[in-house]
Amino acid sequence: MKKDLVYLYDGSFEGLLTCIYEVYYRRDDPKQITSKEDLTFSLVEEYVHIDTEMDKFKKVYESIESKISREFLKTVFYLYLSEDKDSGIIVLNYIRTGYKYGKDAMNYQTNPYIRAANEIYRKVSLERHRFLGLLRFKMLENGILYAIIEPDHNIISILGGHFSQRMSNEYWIIHDVKRSIAVFYNKEQWIIKSFESIGNISFQENELSYQSLWKAYYKHIAIDNRKNIRQKKSYMPTRYWKHLVEEGVQKNGFNKTNLD
Amino acid sequence: MDVINKLQILADAAKYDVSCSSSGSSRSNKRGGLGNAQAAGICHSWSDDGRCISLLKILMSNYCIYDCAYCVNRLSNDLPRATFTPEEIVDITINFYKRNYIEGLFLSSAVVKSPNHTMEMFKKVVMDLREKENFNGYIHIKAIPGADKDLIDSVGKYVDRMSVNIELPTDEGLKMLAPDKNHNAILNPMKNIKNEIVRNKEEKKIFKNTPKYVPAGQTTQLIVGATRDSDYKIINLAEGLYKGYDLKRVYYSAFIPVSQNPLLPRYEKPPLIRENRLYQADWLLRFYGFEAGELLDEKNENFDLLLDPKCDWALRNIHHFPMEINKVDYNLLLRVPGIGVKSALRIVSSRRFGKVTFDDLKKMGVVLKRAKYFITCDGKYFGIKSMDSNQIKKNIIGMDESIYSKQLSMFELQGGVFNEKGSGLSL
Ligand code: SF4
Numbered sequence: 001m002k003k004d005l006v007y008l009y010d011g012s013f014e015g016l017l018t019c020i021y022e023v024y025y026r027r028d029d030p031k032q033i034t035s036k037e038d039l040t041f042s043l044v045e046e047y048v049h050i051d052t053e054m055d056k057f058k059k060v061y062e063s064i065e066s067k068i069s070r071e072f073l074k075t076v077f078y079l080y081l082s083e084d085k086d087s088g089i090i091v092l093n094y095i096r097t098g099y100k101y102g103k104d105a106m107n108y109q110t111n112p113y114i115r116a117a118n119e120i121y122r123k124v125s126l127e128r129h130r131f132l133g134l135l136r137f138k139m140l141e142n143g144i145l146y147a148i149i150e151p152d153h154n155i156i157s158i159l160g161g162h163f164s165q166r167m168s169n170e171y172w173i174i175h176d177v178k179r180s181i182a183v184f185y186n187k188e189q190w191i192i193k194s195f196e197s198i199g200n201i202s203f204q205e206n207e208l209s210y211q212s213l214w215k216a217y218y219k220h221i222a223i224d225n226r227k228n229i230r231q232k233k234s235y236m237p238t239r240y241w242k243h244l245v246e247e248g249v250q251k252n253g254f255n256k257t258n259l260d
Numbered sequence: 261m262d263v264i265n266k267l268q269i270l271a272d273a274a275k276y277d278v279s280c281s282s283s284g285s286s287r288s289n290k291r292g293g294l295g296n297a298q299a300a301g302i303c304h305s306w307s308d309d310g311r312c313i314s315l316l317k318i319l320m321s322n323y324c325i326y327d328c329a330y331c332v333n334r335l336s337n338d339l340p341r342a343t344f345t346p347e348e349i350v351d352i353t354i355n356f357y358k359r360n361y362i363e364g365l366f367l368s369s370a371v372v373k374s375p376n377h378t379m380e381m382f383k384k385v386v387m388d389l390r391e392k393e394n395f396n397g398y399i400h401i402k403a404i405p406g407a408d409k410d411l412i413d414s415v416g417k418y419v420d421r422m423s424v425n426i427e428l429p430t431d432e433g434l435k436m437l438a439p440d441k442n443h444n445a446i447l448n449p450m451k452n453i454k455n456e457i458v459r460n461k462e463e464k465k466i467f468k469n470t471p472k473y474v475p476a477g478q479t480t481q482l483i484v485g486a487t488r489d490s491d492y493k494i495i496n497l498a499e500g501l502y503k504g505y506d507l508k509r510v511y512y513s514a515f516i517p518v519s520q521n522p523l524l525p526r527y528e529k530p531p532l533i534r535e536n537r538l539y540q541a542d543w544l545l546r547f548y549g550f551e552a553g554e555l556l557d558e559k560n561e562n563f564d565l566l567l568d569p570k571c572d573w574a575l576r577n578i579h580h581f582p583m584e585i586n587k588v589d590y591n592l593l594l595r596v597p598g599i600g601v602k603s604a605l606r607i608v609s610s611r612r613f614g615k616v617t618f619d620d621l622k623k624m625g626v627v628l629k630r631a632k633y634f635i636t637c638d639g640k641y642f643g644i645k646s647m648d649s650n651q652i653k654k655n656i657i658g659m660d661e662s663i664y665s666k667q668l669s670m671f672e673l674q675g676g677v678f679n680e681k682g683s684g685l686s687l
Pocket residue numbers: 324325326327328331332333334335369370371438
């Protein structure tokens with residue numbers, strides 16, 4: 001029996017595009033492209049390790065940008081960030097379709113591969129958009145604004161740009177505690193680093209009073225005889241409430257769940 | 261009184277103002293400043309009534325010298341009162357903004373002492389925010405009718421959006437319920453703001469550094485159901501405001517009984533469905549190429565509460581249907597019930613790659629349960645044979661309300677809230 005071919009890569013975006021390069025170069029037809037960490041072994045699969053190579057990555061990157069479009073490339077990146085378990089193979093099918101139809105490919109709404117990719121793109125982009133609003137900074141004693149998030153997708157890299165423009169004159173940290181990574185901004189530039197824990201935290205003295213003001217505002221802006229919790233939850237799913245000042249169960253200015 | 265009590269009172273007083281949009285203005289951060297304005301609009305939270313919270317929406321004060329019957333803040337009403345100092349408003353705005361609670365400030369007020377006095381306080385707030393605090397976030401100010409033109413102009417230089425509430429659709433309504441106001445006192449400042457915006461645009465063509473004047477334009481709000489004015493009068497007024505005054509949005513607010521005044525109607529509940537129909541119709545005016553006169557007329561003065569205005573129109577004009585999805589152009593697609601702006605665009609772009617089938621439509625977000633009566637796909641028809649509008653109406657009304665209200669739900673009304681603007685790759 002012929003085994004299903006599975007490509008394994010290091011989990012980086014560079015690694016994923018290197019896989020795409022190899023698929024074309026070796027004329028392979030893998031059934032899965034997976035990050036090594038996510039692998040569950042199976043006897044009916046044959047595994048090939050693909051080492052990340054920067055010039056192969058660059059070739060694919062530039063060729064998508066010039067032969068298809070920059071927007072298309074952006075979608076590929078979002079697919080990668082989705083961390084969907086099938087994102088590797090979805091990327092491969094998407095790129096194959098892209099090369100077939102060229103510049104206009106993204107608009108081919110009736111094509112199943114394009115649609116599958118667009119759907120995931122929409123999810124990631126929706127989550128990013130939600131976090132532009134739902135992220136909450138807290139002012140630490142040393143004047144740094146610090147935010148904790150736990151998004152479904154790995155969106156930290158597509159949040160940094162927005163906040164570096166908006167809060168260009170502040171020091172801030174956005175910490176994805178689910179993935180143990182954080183964006184750090186020093187009024188000049190932002191970088192992503194792995195980051196476990198910030199250690200003991202103390203807030204600036206009036207941090208808690210601004211939080212109380214916000215909670216009071218939040219409560220009083222709602223119109224009682226128009227209550228519609230279902231609608232609120234549909235826009236702002238409860239899984240995101242944990243780190244919201246106005247919704248989470250708070251203790252000493254932090255949401256209780258983080259202390260447990 | 262401490263700030264938190266003031267905030268509770270003045271947020272309570274502001275919440276019936278419906279407009280939550282912060283979009284339509286892009287302002288980039290100046291070096292060393294705080295914040296920018298995003299054209300796409302960002303919601304920072306949703307309150308228990310399901311509305312998006314984007315701006316810090318408060319009254320500066322609820323002490324009013326006037327006595328409008330429909331308003332909680334009227335002079336004769338007995339309720340807790342408070343006034344913020346400009347410094348307090350600036351401090352809360354800046355600190356909320358830094359913590360990413362809000363996109364900016366939406367400030368309005370009852371008339372404290374005099375219209376000019378109130379505008380002067382607004383001016384202090386916006387000047388301090390922009391000049392002292394270097395704040396570049398979004399600011400919407402509700403101008404006070406009756407204040408001097410120069411004063412309104414000087415505030416206009418600092419804000420993104422300015423609005424003047426019309427409140428009641430007709431002058432008779434105003435005379436009865438708000439004897440201190442008249443339409444001219446409201447329409448004049450609106451005209452001035454429009455003229456200033458036009459003049460500013462001209463100036464900007466010549467002098468690049470002319471500061472922006474109300475870059476996001478002006479809006480207004482109408483109260484629905486406090487007087488007997490018909491839907492037809494209301495959407496005609498709205499159409500006139502869009503065309504004649506270049507308004508960006510007209511907001512409709514179902515009247516919520518706030519007093520026992522015998523001049524006011526009594527409702528068990530605010531007329532929310534009617535409000536929703538007006539929003540749907542407004543949407544049709546602005547984005548679907550409809551005119552007020554097509555949707556209602558002197559004989560049909562009010563919207564059918566069971567049917568959305570587009571469906572209603574289609575059923576009254578059934579001779580235009582069915583339309584062939586693969587042939588008719590974009591403007592006609594928009595007139596098909598169940599097809600929205602996004603799905604119409606998708607249909608048009610997909611047609612370039614080949615025929616669009618009935619199955620494809622579903623995936624493009626078309627609400628087939630209603631669209632099917634009005635379309636053919638490659639010659640095939642999926643609705644009921646007779647094309648009888650009464651029968652179709654029955655079938656549609658019989659459907660689950662939640663499914664078919666989806667097409668024109670508030671979500672779509674927020675227009676592009678979730679369409680982020682192309683941010684580059686950050687690798
Ligand atoms: S002037 Fe405005 S705040 Fe004062 S009573 Fe009339 S509507 Fe209310």
